[in-house]
Amino acid sequence: MLKYLMGMVHWLFIVLKIIFQSQKNTTIFFWNKIYKYFCITIISFLYSHLYLRKLILHYQYKYMKQNINLTTLQKTVLITLRILIGWHLLYEGISKLLIPNWSSASFLSESKWILSGFSNWIVTHSEILQIADFLNMWGLVAIGLGLIVGLFTRAAAISGAILLLIYYLNNPPLIGLEYTLPSEGSYLIVSKTLIEAVALFLLAVFPSGYYAGLDRILFGSYRSNHF
Amino acid sequence: MEEKESQKQSSKESVEMKTQAFQKRRTLLKSMLGFPVVGFFAFESLKKWEFEQHKKNNVIESLGLENLNSPVPVKTEPAKPGDLLRIGIIGFGTRGQQLANGLGFMHPSDVEKMEKNNSLQGWLDQEYLNVALVGICDVFDLHAEEGLATAQNEIRPGGNQEVKIPVKRYLRYQEMLADKDIDAVIIATPDHHHARITIDAIKAGKHVYCEKSIALTEEELNEVYQTVRNSNKVFQLGHQITQNAVFQKAKEIVKKDILGRSRW
Numbered sequence: 001m002l003k004y005l006m007g008m009v010h011w012l013f014i015v016l017k018i019i020f021q022s023q024k025n026t027t028i029f030f031w032n033k034i035y036k037y038f039c040i041t042i043i044s045f046l047y048s049h050l051y052l053r054k055l056i057l058h059y060q061y062k063y064m065k066q067n068i069n070l071t072t073l074q075k076t077v078l079i080t081l082r083i084l085i086g087w088h089l090l091y092e093g094i095s096k097l098l099i100p101n102w103s104s105a106s107f108l109s110e111s112k113w114i115l116s117g118f119s120n121w122i123v124t125h126s127e128i129l130q131i132a133d134f135l136n137m138w139g140l141v142a143i144g145l146g147l148i149v150g151l152f153t154r155a156a157a158i159s160g161a162i163l164l165l166i167y168y169l170n171n172p173p174l175i176g177l178e179y180t181l182p183s184e185g186s187y188l189i190v191s192k193t194l195i196e197a198v199a200l201f202l203l204a205v206f207p208s209g210y211y212a213g214l215d216r217i218l219f220g221s222y223r224s225n226h227f
Numbered sequence: 228m229e230e231k232e233s234q235k236q237s238s239k240e241s242v243e244m245k246t247q248a249f250q251k252r253r254t255l256l257k258s259m260l261g262f263p264v265v266g267f268f269a270f271e272s273l274k275k276w277e278f279e280q281h282k283k284n285n286v287i288e289s290l291g292l293e294n295l296n297s298p299v300p301v302k303t304e305p306a307k308p309g310d311l312l313r314i315g316i317i318g319f320g321t322r323g324q325q326l327a328n329g330l331g332f333m334h335p336s337d338v339e340k341m342e343k344n345n346s347l348q349g350w351l352d353q354e355y356l357n358v359a360l361v362g363i364c365d366v367f368d369l370h371a372e373e374g375l376a377t378a379q380n381e382i383r384p385g386g387n388q389e390v391k392i393p394v395k396r397y398l399r400y401q402e403m404l405a406d407k408d409i410d411a412v413i414i415a416t417p418d419h420h421h422a423r424i425t426i427d428a429i430k431a432g433k434h435v436y437c438e439k440s441i442a443l444t445e446e447e448l449n450e451v452y453q454t455v456r457n458s459n460k461v462f463q464l465g466h467q468i469t470q471n472a473v474f475q476k477a478k479e480i481v482k483k484d485i486l487g488r489s490r491w
Binding site: 079083087145151212213214217 | 254255257258260261262264265272276
């Protein structure tokens with residue numbers, strides 16, 4: 001059923017493209033490209049959905065079998081770490097919201113390592129830059145709030161870790177890379193962003209939301225006894 | 228015995244129920260852990276925002292800048308019908324184009340550009356001056372074409388005007404000055420032509436708006452001064468930026484010694 005819908009939408013776009021081809025409207029070509037990527041992600045999701053589900057259930061089963069019981073001190077430290085990292089990311093997001101016309105272009109234009117091509121593509125297309133700015137600002141706010149309050153902590157932690165990894169890969173303190181943005185401290189390969197990313201991965205593998213957080217009442221406190 | 232057992236059972240049940248309620252309260256407290264943190268975060272960020280504002284205001288207060296009088300823009304009365312001023316532009320380069328924009332005439336491609344930037348309405352809101360661009364004089368054909376397109380464009384502040392005078396293109400300024408249908412002349416040529424063209428225009432009986440600078444040598448300047456003095460025509464030199472609000476504010480700041488006593 002979905003495949004038929006997709007087919008119809010695809011034909012609609014082809015017709016629109018033929019209609020607008022004479023006007024040589026560049027925005028239509030841009031949305032065409034976005035539509036292609038959108039189709040690819042949707043189709044890959046539809047096909048891999050079942051495999052993703054299997055992966056998630058596999059890890060849930062593993063976690064449920066684990067039956068670890070942490071001491072109160074261990075839980076307290078985990079929860080404190082979660083709240084502090086959440087506060088940090090929330091303030092980063094909000095401070096960007098309060099600056100008028102903040103853009104990530106200045107940060108992305110300095111990217112020199114693996115993600116330099118990707119960052120260059122974002123910076124040169126202004127519509128994609130707008131999307132990236134929006135996702136950055138509101139993503140940081142959402143992840144920060146989720147971590148502090150304890151709602152969907154695992155999802156927030158994983159997405160925060162991926163985001164911070166992207167920040168790290170755009171600005172790694174490796175030998176031979178010179179940046180114009182000044183940074184404090186002396187780093188070699190390992191930077192604070194990388195450490196925070198791995199700390200978020202730590203928060204993802206421990207169910208800190210179920211020990212103390214909104215996840216506890218929403219999705220069952222019994223899970224805290226099994227993980 | 229039975230009473231004691233039942234009592235023990237009921238007490239056990241009540242203890243169980245108490246621990247259940249206790250557990251529920253504990254669960255609720257544990258899950259609400261994040262909210263006071265969010266409240267504290269909001270409080271602190273508000274404090275920080277107020278601190279930044281206070282810092283900004285501190286600078287303004289200590290310099291005494293809030294007591295400056297902002298200059299009030301002077302509104303001229305709209306011209307009565309019948310006072311139409313027919314203007315010719317000598318030299319339609321970049322400055323000529325800008326002066327025409329100020330008069331209320333814009334080139335069609337510039338209109339499109341402003342429409343894309345959403346700045347067209349700001350230009351259309353400018354005051355309607357009862358003028359008509361009647362002559363374009365330029366030796367460069369490309370500039371003259373742009374001038375004609377600008378003068379004939381119907382999109383103007385105050386709407387499309389009914390009185391349409393055909394626009395003429397002249398190659399030499401002497402031809403334009405000989406034309407009886409032109410009341411005033413705007414001189415926007417390169418600097419070295421200003422003095423000669425001004426003198427000829429005043430002698431031909433036209434009012435003159437001349438772009439700065441007026442002359443290159445002292446002799447030219449004196450000749451222009453004598454010519455204008457001996458005629459009854461209106462002459463204005465194009466120093467316009469001193470009317471800008473920035474200059475008025477700077478004048479106030481210097482007058483009130485806000486940046487310290489200035490020594491000239």
